[in-house]
Amino acid sequence: MSRLHIDWTACDGRGVCTELLEELLAEDDWGYPVARGGHREPAVPRPLEGAARQAVDRCPMLALRLVSG
Template sequence: MATRLHIDWTRCDGHGSCAELLPELLTVDDFGFPAVRTGDRDPLVPDRLEEAALHAVRNCPLMALRLYDAS
């Protein structure tokens, strides 16, 4: 199953915890907000990173992340 990671910019407050928990997909910009390393709006989560992505979603303090089925 192909999964994508969505960042809800209306909720995100730039805590940066998602980038710490998922550094393979996310980094932070100069203001602490997440930036997708690939430049995609909703990056595809490789199978090997699904557990880490789920952990990042569950640990976002403002619930600004979600995973969804890309198919």
């Protein structure tokens, strides 16, 4: 199963990922993505892998990546 890694030094809180992965991510008070359930690198369930890849590909700041784990 893959995990979603967020590079906090690159992210600028545009919210594209939270729109595409609302099952895994929410926005904090400043618009930055936070994992639902409090996990630092949330596990990506198989049914959401396509949406996760799309979020990684569409991140304008290249702040997301999928890591095996």
